Amino acid sequence: MAQRKSFADMPCPIARGLEHVGEWWSMLILRDAMRGATRFEQFQDNLGIAPGMLTKRLAALVESGLLVRQRYHAHPPRDEYIVTPRGRDFRPILLAMLAWGNRHFPPDGPTVEIVDIETGEPVEPVLVDPRTQRPVDGPGYAVRTRAPAPDPTRRTNLEPAA
Amino acid sequence: MAQRKSFADMPCPIARGLEHVGEWWSMLILRDAMRGATRFEQFQDNLGIAPGMLTKRLAALVESGLLVRQRYHAHPPRDEYIVTPRGRDFRPILLAMLAWGNRHFPPDGPTVEIVDIETGEPVEPVLVDPRTQRPVDGPGYAVRTRAPAPDPTRRTNLEPAA
Numbered sequence: 001m002a003q004r005k006s007f008a009d010m011p012c013p014i015a016r017g018l019e020h021v022g023e024w025w026s027m028l029i030l031r032d033a034m035r036g037a038t039r040f041e042q043f044q045d046n047l048g049i050a051p052g053m054l055t056k057r058l059a060a061l062v063e064s065g066l067l068v069r070q071r072y073h074a075h076p077p078r079d080e081y082i083v084t085p086r087g088r089d090f091r092p093i094l095l096a097m098l099a100w101g102n103r104h105f106p107p108d109g110p111t112v113e114i115v116d117i118e119t120g121e122p123v124e125p126v127l128v129d130p131r132t133q134r135p136v137d138g139p140g141y142a143v144r145t146r147a148p149a150p151d152p153t154r155r156t157n158l159e160p161a162a
Numbered sequence: 163m164a165q166r167k168s169f170a171d172m173p174c175p176i177a178r179g180l181e182h183v184g185e186w187w188s189m190l191i192l193r194d195a196m197r198g199a200t201r202f203e204q205f206q207d208n209l210g211i212a213p214g215m216l217t218k219r220l221a222a223l224v225e226s227g228l229l230v231r232q233r234y235h236a237h238p239p240r241d242e243y244i245v246t247p248r249g250r251d252f253r254p255i256l257l258a259m260l261a262w263g264n265r266h267f268p269p270d271g272p273t274v275e276i277v278d279i280e281t282g283e284p285v286e287p288v289l290v291d292p293r294t295q296r297p298v299d300g301p302g303y304a305v306r307t308r309a310p311a312p313d314p315t316r317r318t319n320l321e322p323a324a
Contacts, residue, residue, distance in 0.1 A: 005210065005211070007190070011269060011271055011272055011274060012190075012193070012260075012263075012274055013259075013260045013261075013262075013263030013264045013267065013269065013273075013274055013275075014189065014190065014193055014256055014259050014260050014263055015190055015263075016263045016267040016269065017259050017260075017262055017263030017266070017267060018189060018190070018259070018263075019267070020267070022186060022189070023186070024184060024185070024186075027176065027180060027184070028169070028174075028176070028177055028180070031174070031176055048167065049167070065266075086266050089262060089265065089266065090262060091299050092258055092288070092289040092297070092298070092299045093255060093258045093259055093262060094176055095289060095298055095299060095305075096254055096255045096258055096289055097175075097176050097179050097180070097255055098174075098175045098176050098179075098305065099175075100175075100179055100251060100252060100255060101174075101175030101176055101177075101178045101179030101180075102175045103251065104179070104227075104248050104251065105175065105178040105179060105181070105182070107173060107175065107178065107310075108310075109173055109310055110173055110307045110308060110309050110310055111175075111307070111308045111310070112173060112174055112175055112305060112306070112307050112308075113175075113305070113306060113308060114298050114303055114304070114305055114306075115303065115304055115305075115306045116291065116293075116294070116302065116303060117302055117303060117304050118302065122308075123291045123293075123298055123303065124292070125289045125290060125291060125292075125298045126254070126289070126290060126291075126292045127254040127257060127258055127287045127288070127289050127290075128287060128288060128289075128290050128292075128295075129278060129285045129287060130286070130287075130288045130290075131278075131285075132278070133290075133295055135254070136254070136257055136276050136285055136287045137253050137254045137257060140278065140279055140280065141276055141277065141278060141279060141285065142276070142277055142279050143257075143260065143274060143275070143276055143277075144274070144275060144276075144277045145272045145273070145274050146272060146273045146274075146275060146284075147272050148269075148270075148271055148272055148273070
């Protein structure tokens with residue numbers, strides 16, 4: 001395996017997030033877990049992934065707190081993998097990716113899409129500011145860097161001790 | 163390099179999308195391109211990525227139609243990389259990932275966040291159905307598979323020729 005630079009120490013939250021979900025297979029494992037897959041064999045069957053690779057990816061997702069491992073059978077020991085709230089919170093990103101995939105790489109066969117259950121209509125989701133309902137990807141929004149808040153437990157030499 | 167299974171033929175649009183952006187580095191290169199990086203050296207300096215790897219990733223992003231290569235200097239030949247509309251359309255996903263990264267992997271140092279330019283307030287974006295403003299990740303929405311529409315140019319043996 002080639003050495004791979006870690007994104008963990010980058011100040012960018014996209015990089016810090018990708019450190020945990022950015023490996024080939026990780027997002028698809030997470031997707032399947034959100035659809036209800038819990039057992040090793042289910043992931044393997046769904047994805048056609050090599051067992052050694054799946055073991056590695058599941059361990060990393062558990063390590064990152066996106067899945068949790070639970071024993072469901074004692075003898076022989078068998079574990080299943082359940083999505084945590086942190087993993088569940090990744091779902092909108094997968095849904096946004098689903099919409100993007102459909103727009104730009106349309107399928108030959110069946111279309112997998114987000115639908116409004118009541119009307120059956122397909123939905124093109126938009127990422128908005130919930131306070132204004134405006135797309136954060138549009139005018140009025142920017143990505144900014146904010147300095148860390150001063151740590152009240154740390155005193156600099158310039159401040160009086162009392 | 164280990165052989166890697168392609169996601170391209172999976173019916174799932176998330177997998178089809180990841181086929182083009184799912185390699186380690188690809189999303190961060192795209193992120194930098196959207197921030198205005200165009201030249202090889204800029205990507206290299208920003209990311210600290212090995213030149214051979216960067217060459218490969220840029221070529222793949224061009225191949226996928228997310229970046230386009232443009233010559234900006236003839237002698238010696240020098241190219242720059244510009245984000246296409248398809249690449250630009252990936253930005254909401256990166257913004258959603260930014261918000262997720264901040265929530266779940268908070269930084270030690272400065273915080274990079276989405277802000278409302280007018281108020282300066284940080285924004286927690288939500289992926290919604292633009293028709294109802296409700297989160298597509300909540301009740302009322304589902305991911306469904308729709309069979310392909312019949313191809314009018316293809317005639318089956320059961321249909322009369324005229």
